[in-house]
Amino acid sequence: EDAEEAALATMLAAYRGVWVFVEQTEGEPAKVSWELMGVGAQLAKSLGVELCAMVIGENVEHLCHEAFAYGATKAYLLDQKVFHFYRTEPYLDACCYLIAKYKPEIILMGATGMGRDLAGAVATRVKTGLTADCTGLDVDDKRNLRQTRPAFGGNIMATIMCDKFRPQMATVRPHVMQMPEKTGDATGEIIQERFEIDEASILTKVLEIIKDKKAGVDIAGAEFIVSGGRGMMAPENFTMLQELADELGGVVGASRSAVDAGWMPHDRQVGQTGKTVRPKIYIACGISGAIQHLVGMQDSDVVIAINRDKEAPIFQVATYGIVGDLFQIVPALTQCIREL
Numbered sequence: 001e002d003a004e005e006a007a008l009a010t011m012l013a014a015y016r017g018v019w020v021f022v023e024q025t026e027g028e029p030a031k032v033s034w035e036l037m038g039v040g041a042q043l044a045k046s047l048g049v050e051l052c053a054m055v056i057g058e059n060v061e062h063l064c065h066e067a068f069a070y071g072a073t074k075a076y077l078l079d080q081k082v083f084h085f086y087r088t089e090p091y092l093d094a095c096c097y098l099i100a101k102y103k104p105e106i107i108l109m110g111a112t113g114m115g116r117d118l119a120g121a122v123a124t125r126v127k128t129g130l131t132a133d134c135t136g137l138d139v140d141d142k143r144n145l146r147q148t149r150p151a152f153g154g155n156i157m158a159t160i161m162c163d164k165f166r167p168q169m170a171t172v173r174p175h176v177m178q179m180p181e182k183t184g185d186a187t188g189e190i191i192q193e194r195f196e197i198d199e200a201s202i203l204t205k206v207l208e209i210i211k212d213k214k215a216g217v218d219i220a221g222a223e224f225i226v227s228g229g230r231g232m233m234a235p236e237n238f239t240m241l242q243e244l245a246d247e248l249g250g251v252v253g254a255s256r257s258a259v260d261a262g263w264m265p266h267d268r269q270v271g272q273t274g275k276t277v278r279p280k281i282y283i284a285c286g287i288s289g290a291i292q293h294l295v296g297m298q299d300s301d302v303v304i305a306i307n308r309d310k311e312a313p314i315f316q317v318a319t320y321g322i323v324g325d326l327f328q329i330v331p332a333l334t335q336c337i338r339e340l
């Protein structure tokens with residue numbers, strides 16, 4: 001048993017450093033990667049190790065410099081044609097190659113389409129754990145990553161540890177972590193690698209990229225959101241919310257009840273099974289404030305809740321609460337703003 005423990009301690013000690021996977025499409029970084037740099041820097045500081053960026057793509061060296069501006073001191077770069085488009089197989093092979101060679105103790109990825117795909121594949125290949133959709137990350141005194149995330153439909157917060165395997169892997173949704181400040185003059189070390197991989201051996205080929213034409217509204221990036229719930233009563237009543245959102249230069253969001261009722265499309269849903277948002281102002285109209293909704297919006301700078309039930313849980317996270325009938329309050333609010 002002692003020998004087993006000693007072997008485990010040796011394995012754990014071999015892994016050092018906090019890595020953030022810098023997600024990019026055609027050289028354009030996903031903002032979540034920089035949000036992860038913020039929390040990654042705190043973890044690296046607690047552990048006394050370096051914060052590193054993992055940059056994979058073609059013509060992506062500029063992202064290493066951007067990563068330095070967000071706090072990384074080192075970047076592992078794989079800059080090859082084969083990585084131009086994201087595909088699971090080559091990215092998986094590349095990540096595993098870097099992990100085997102440099103042994104990071106923590107790897108963070110965005111809980112995006114790409115991040116979810118890659119993180120799961122990597123964790124399986126390197127036989128380690130992965131906690132998806134974390135809302136909190138810190139380390140304990142044994143250098144273990146404490147990964148907090150909602151569980152059982154958001155009714156409890158679970159803290160998950162991966163104390164016998166390395167690297168420790170976590171994904172975090174966009175907008176959950178605060179964006180760090182960017183520094184202008186930051187520098188770091190780029191470790192450029194080359195990974196031998198034969199294009200012909202890759203089973204997936206990207207033939208064409210077709211952009212989704214109707215992808216118009218981005219609620220995740222909006223600064224002002226006016227959201228409606230079951231209290232809106234009917235789809236046509238959302239016009240009222242759109243008018244208020246237009247006055248503010250914002251967008252309309254919805255609770256799951258409103259989406260399930262078919263009043264709004266799913267891409268407007270805020271919450272655990274929808275988007276996580278962090279606008280300057282979030283106005284919740286006829287939304288009760290179920291925990292699954294709150295996890296998606298409670299970090300907004302200002303929350304204004306309009307609900308006729310003064311006991312509604314939404315008021316617990318509201319900066320300003322208006323108890324009353326939304327059908328009177330929303331048009332009055334829109335009118336006031338118009339007159340400003």
Ligand code: FAD
Pocket residue numbers: 153154228229230231232254255256257258269270271272273274275285286287288289290291292293296306307308309312324325326327
């Ligand atoms: P209700 O809870 O029915 O609330 C309607 C509110 O409107 C009430 O508070 C009422 O007082 C108020 N109201 C009614 N009429 C008026 C009026 N005239 N003026 C003012 N106020 C009025 N929900 C999400 O939103 N997002 C998610 O991502 C999500 N994911 C989920 C995942 C799981 C696994 C589960 C189990 C649930 C999830 N839910 C999610 C559902 C969630 O539990 C709630 O059922 C849902 O959020 C309730 O929506 P609501 O607040 O619009 O409706």
